[in-house]
Amino acid sequence: MHVSLTPEESAFRDEVRAFFRDEVPRDIHDKQARHIALEPEDQVRFQKILYEKGWAAPNWPVEHGGTGWTLVQKHIFETEMANSNMPRIVPFGLGMVGPVIYSFGNDEQKQRFLPDILQSNVWWCQGYSEPGSGSDLASLKTRAELDGDEYVVNGTKIWTTLAQYADWIFCLVRTSTGTARKQEGISFLLIDMQTPGVSVKPIITIDGSHEVNEVHFENVRVPAANLVGEEGKGWTYGKVLLQHERTGTAGVARTQYRLRQLRDQAGQSVRGSEPLCKDRNFMRRIAAVEVELKALEYTELRTLAAVSAGKAPGAESSILKFKGTELQQAVDELFVEAAGYYALPYVPEQYAPGFPDDQRIGAGTETDSASHYFNFRKASIYGGSNEIQKNIVAKHVLGL
C-alpha cells in the first residue's frame, strides 16, 4: 500500500499539467477564471483539443478511442483537469450515450455514432425524466410505437440539460405497456433533434439561468435502426449509464479546487480590513469540508479500484453521488457566506464576455456565489435524487 506516486506517475502528472497550461487557449483559461459562461463553441473547441491529444475519453475501451490508462492515471487526469480549472466535459455524449452505444449498440451504431461523440462533432442531450416521473423514473410514459420500420414517439421529457444546443437526444421510451413490472417494456432510443415534431421549451431555474428544458415529442418518426440493443431492455442499459453518471458526479477534485480558491479569497484583505482567514470559525468549516473531501477522494479511489479489478460500478457509486453533491453544496454555502452582503447583487451581465472587470460590483467573483449556490441545489436532485441513492444503498449494499 502506497500513497506516493511512482516516477512514471509523476511524469504523467507533469505532462497533463503542462498540456492544460500550454495547449488550452488563453481565452478559455481566462473565461474560467472570471466565471464567464462558455459558449457552446468554446466547449466544443476545448473538447476537440482533448480529442486531438487522444484524451477525449479516458474511460472508454481503447478500441473505441479510450486511453488505456490505469486507475491512478485517470485519477491524476481528473485532478489536474480540476486544478487547472478546465471546463467540465459536457457529459451526455462522452460520459453517457457513448458507453451505452459501445456496450450495447450494434456495429453499425458504433461506427455511425462513436467517432462523432469522441470528436465532439455532435451535441447530445439526455431524455430520461418526465413531468410525472422524477425519482420514479421507471414510471415514464413517453410512448414509442413501431410503425413499419419506424417508431412513432409521443410524450414529454423534462429537465433536459442543454437541449437547446443538442443535435441528438437519447431517450428512455415505453415500447410496450401492460408489462408485469414497469421497468419492462422500456427501450433506449436515439433521436435526431431535427426530426419534425420535436420541440424544445426553455425552463428557467431559480438562479435565472436557462440550462434545462422541456422536450416535446409529437408523432416523431424515428428509424427503428436507432434502437440501441434489444427492445424492452432499455431500463438495464439506462441503469448502467446512471451508475456511470453517479460515479462521475462526485466531482471531488473540482470541489477540492474550489475550496482552495475559497481559501485564497479568504486570505485577501478588502481595503485594509482583516481578511476572513483570521476568522478561525470560518476556517474550521473549510477544514472540516476538506477532510470529508479527502475521505471521499479515497472512497472514490477504492470504488474505482474495485471496478478496475473487474467489478461493475455498483451501488457504492450511490454513496459517491450523494456525498459528493453534499460536499459541492457545502462549498457553495461557504462561498456565499464569504461574500457577506456581496452575495446579494444579481448582475449576470457582468459574467458575460466583454464586461470590463473594473466595473464589476463586488470584489472578484463574489456576486456569482449566490447564483452558483442556487443553481447547484439541483445537484442533490438530478441524476437520481440523493434520497433515491440512499434507498439504493439501503437495498443493495445493506440488504434492507
Next chain:
Amino acid sequence: MHVSLTPEESAFRDEVRAFFRDEVPRDIHDKQARHIALEPEDQVRFQKILYEKGWAAPNWPVEHGGTGWTLVQKHIFETEMANSNMPRIVPFGLGMVGPVIYSFGNDEQKQRFLPDILQSNVWWCQGYSEPGSGSDLASLKTRAELDGDEYVVNGTKIWTTLAQYADWIFCLVRTSTGTARKQEGISFLLIDMQTPGVSVKPIITIDGSHEVNEVHFENVRVPAANLVGEEGKGWTYGKVLLQHERTGTAGVARTQYRLRQLRDQAGQSVRGSEPLCKDRNFMRRIAAVEVELKALEYTELRTLAAVSAGKAPGAESSILKFKGTELQQAVDELFVEAAGYYALPYVPEQYAPGFPDDQRIGAGTETDSASHYFNFRKASIYGGSNEIQKNIVAKHVLGL
C-alpha cells in the same frame, strides 16, 4: 404580549426560591451538588416536604390537591426547582398514574390511591413496555383474564424504572384478544407488587447502573376493583398519560441549569492552566445549545398556554419530547468533552454517600460525565422513542 413578570409573579418566584433554599434539608442540597445518588428515602423525604407546603402536584386539579397555579406560576416553579438543583420528582405516581386515576378512575379508586400518591406514601412504577413491544406498544402481550372478581395476569414488562423500590405498578394489559385493532382490548390495571407471582429482575444499563428491571407476572391475581375506567379502553388512558409524560420530559429548565453549571466549570482553571472558557469554539457550542433551549422554553410555554386555554396536550407535546431530549443529550456531550481525559475513569464509589471529596479522581464531578452521557442515551428511547414522536407529529400535526 409581555415577557416580564408582574410584581405578583416576581413575589411568587422569590417565595419558591426561598422555599427550596431554606426548607429543603442541607444534606439533599449537598448530595445533589456532589452528584451523589439519592436514596429512595431521600426522594420521599423531599417529596413530602413539597406535600407539606401544598406543592406536591402543581398540575393536578385543585380538588385533588393541586395548586391552582397559572401557567406562568407553574413555569416559575419548574424553573426555580431546576435552578435550585432540586431532585427530579419521581414521576410514576404524581406525574403519571395520579392523573389517570383522577381523570378516569372511580370515586373509590380516587379516595384509595390519590392521597397516598400526593403524600408520596406509595412508590409506583410503570408497566408499559414488553420484550416484544417497544415502539409498537400496542402489540403488548401481557394477558389479564377475568376469573370471578379477579384478573389473572401473566406476562413480562421490561425497562421498568425503579421497580425495585415500587409498592405498586400500573400496567397496560390485554383483557381480550382477537380485536379488530390491536389498540382495542387493552386495559389499565393497578397491581400491588407484593401480590404472589410478581417478581422483579434487574437490568444493568451500559453505564453500570441498576435503574430498570424486568417485571414478571405469573398467575398474579388482581382484584377487578383495580381496573381503572372501562375494560378495553386502557389504550386511550395510556395515551393521555404518555402525552403528559412527553410534555414533562422536555426538561428545559433543568437542561438550562446544567448548561450554566457547565459554563461555571469551563470558567475554572486547573492548576493555573487557561480555562476552557477561553476556547471560543467550545463556548460557541454552548451558546448554540443555549439558544435552542431558550426557543424550546418558549415552545413549551406556547404549548402549555394552548393547554391552559382548554386544549388537551396534543401531538405538539411530541416536539417537546424529542427536541428536549436531543438538547439534554447535547449538554451531556459537552460535559464529556469538557472533562477531556477525565471522562474516562469509572469510579461509581466516589459518588456514594460518605466518600471524601478530596480523594475523588478528577476535579469536581468530571468523572461522572461519561456515565451520565451513557445513561441518558435512554432519553431518546424511552417514553416513546424520538422516531415514534416524529411519526406522531407527521401524522397528527402535518397530516401526512
Next chain:
Amino acid sequence: MDFSLSEFQGMLADSVGKFVDNEYSFARRMANADSSTGYGEDTWASFCELGWTALPFPEADGGLDGGPLETMLLMQQFGRGLVVEPYLANIVLAGGVLCRAANAAQKARWLQPIIAGDLQAALAIAEPQNRYDHAAVETRAVRDGDTWVIDGKKSVVFNGGNADLFVIPAESDGISLFALASDTPGIDVQRYRTVDGSTAADITLSGVRVDDGALLGAAGEGLATFDAVIDDAILAVAAEAVGIMQALTDKTVEYCKNRVQFGVPIGSFQALQHRMVDMLTASEQSYSLLLWATMACADRTDEAKRAVSAIKYQVGTAGKLVGQEAIQLHGGMGMSWEVDVGHYFKRLTVIGQILGNADWHLDRLLD
C-alpha cells in the same frame, strides 16, 4: 408574562394576513418585482392607506405608535406572502433613523413624506471592508467652515436605486448620521437587482458637501441610533424569516401530499416525513424564539441585546435547513423560476446574509 395579543395587534395581524392572502398573489409579487422600481407602487400606496407605513412611528410624528411586537406581526405576514416592497429599507431602517434622530423640521421634510408614501429612503449599513460590523465606518465627514464634506463608499444599500434620500453614517470623531438627497452632487449610485427579486445599490460619495441641516442628531453621537435601528431591523427580518419558514413548511407538506411517485404520495415516505417534521420543528422553534426576543426588546429587559443576536442566529441556521429542504423535497419544481418555493428560499438566504450572519451573531453571544 403573557402571550395574548391586544385588540390592535390582533386587528393588525388579521388585516396584513388578509391582504397577503387576497391581494398579493405570487403572480402579483413577481410582477411587482419585475417592474422598473423592483416593487409595486400601487402596492406601496395600499400600505400607506392601510396605515402600515405609519406603524412603527410615535403618534407625535403622525405614526401609530407601534413597537417591535407590531412590526413583528406585520413582517411575519409579509414573509408569508413574500412581499417584495421595501418596508425594511424605507420604514424600518431609514424611517427608524429619522424617527429617532431627526429634529422637527427634518421630520416634517423627510419622515412625513415617507409615511405618506411620497418619499423613498435608504439607510447605508455596510461598507466594502467592514463585513457585518456596521459600526466600523470608514466613510468620513470632515468639517469645512459651515459645511461637511463627506467621502466614502457604501455597499449593497437596500432600496438604494429607488431612494430619493440616503441616510449615511459617517465617521467624524464618532459616527454622524446625514440625510442626503440622492441628487446631491458627488453621489454616484450603481443600481442593481438582488437575488431575492429586490434592488440595491453601491454608493460612492466624493466630496459631497452639505450643511448642518443634513445632520441628524448631534455630530459624532449617531452610533446609539444606528445600533438601535439595526436591532429593530434584525427583529423585523427575523419575523419575515419566520413567516417564510412557516410558508415553506406548509407548501412542502402540501406538495408531498399530492406528488405521486411509485404509486403513492411522496409524503407517505417515512424518511421524508421525518425531514418535514424537522422543518416544522425548526420553524416552530424560530417562532418561539422570535416571540421571546421581540418581547424582550419591547419590554427592554437586560436580555434584549443578546436576544437580538440569538434570534438572528436562529433564523440563519433554521432558515438554511428549511429553505434547502423545501427545495429538495420539491425536486425539480423547487428549482423552477415559475414556482414560488424557490423565491421564498432565495429571500430566506438573503435574510441569512444581511445584518450579520448566523456565525457572526453566535460569536456576539460569547461577549
Next chain:
Amino acid sequence: MDFSLSEFQGMLADSVGKFVDNEYSFARRMANADSSTGYGEDTWASFCELGWTALPFPEADGGLDGGPLETMLLMQQFGRGLVVEPYLANIVLAGGVLCRAANAAQKARWLQPIIAGDLQAALAIAEPQNRYDHAAVETRAVRDGDTWVIDGKKSVVFNGGNADLFVIPAESDGISLFALASDTPGIDVQRYRTVDGSTAADITLSGVRVDDGALLGAAGEGLATFDAVIDDAILAVAAEAVGIMQALTDKTVEYCKNRVQFGVPIGSFQALQHRMVDMLTASEQSYSLLLWATMACADRTDEAKRAVSAIKYQVGTAGKLVGQEAIQLHGGMGMSWEVDVGHYFKRLTVIGQILGNADWHLDRLLD
C-alpha cells in the same frame, strides 16, 4: 499509489481477523475485562505467541519490522472484536518510546520483556492541567549530582495500574523521557477502571530519584520521540475506531433486519434505512481517510502531520454519529450491559476523548 496488501500484510489481517472471530467472543472479552488486571493474561500470552507484540518493532530489536500499515490492519480487527487488552498502552505507546529512544541495554532490560509478554508498561501522556497538549509538561526533572529528582502528576495513564514500568515525560530544559519501575520510591499510583472496561491510573511523583540509567535518549530532547509516538497512537486508535464503526454498522443492520415492530422488521422503515446509510457512509469515509492517513505516514509524505489530525477529527465525529445511532436503533437493547453494542459505543466514545478530541484536531488543521 497502490491499495494492495503485501503477502505479509494479508496474512496478518487474516490471522488477527480469525482470532477475533474464533477465539475472542463477547463473553470472553467481558470476562477478560472483569478480571483483576482488566485484561486476559492468557489472551496476552496468545498475542505474544502469534508475534503481535513484536509487530511494530525493528528486526534488530527482535521485532517484525511492521509500520503504520501493519498496526492499522491489526488494530482495525481489534476494534471489530472490541479487544480490551492493553496493546495501545503497552506496545504502541510505551513500547514505541522504548524502541525509538532506549539504548541497547535499556532495550534488553525493558523492550525485550515487553515483546516476550513478561513486562507491562505504560506511557504517561496527560497531566491534569494540559488537556490535550501533551507537550505542555509540568512534571519536572531536576538534576541533583548524579541523579534526577522527578516531581509531578500524571493523569489517566492507560494500563497504569498494571504497569511494572512507567515511561514518564518530564520537563528539564526540554522534555526528557524516563523509564521508572513502578515500585520506585516516591511513586503513588491511584488505580481505577475506565468506562470502556479497561483500567488506568493517576500517578503522583514526589521526589522520585533515579540515575541516568532511567533516562531514555538525551536529556531535554525527548519531544520528537513523544510526538512521533502520539502520532502512531492516533493512527492505531483511529484504525480501532474504524473497526468498531464497521462492527456497529453491521450489528445495527442485522438487528434491524430481525427486530419486528408493527408486524414488520424495523429495517423496512425508510427513515431508519437512511440513517443506517448515513452510518455506513460515516464508517466508509472513515476507512478511506484512515487508508490515506496511514499511507501518508508510512510514506512520510509532507501531508503526514496533517493527516494524523484529519483522521483523528474524522473518527471523532463519525464515531459519535455511528455510536449514538447504533444505540438509538437498538433501542433498549442498546442500553443493556448484557449486549455488546453498548460496549462498542463506550470504547468509541473513549477513543473520541483521548489523544485530542475532534475539536482539538480540527483546530490543529488550521495551523
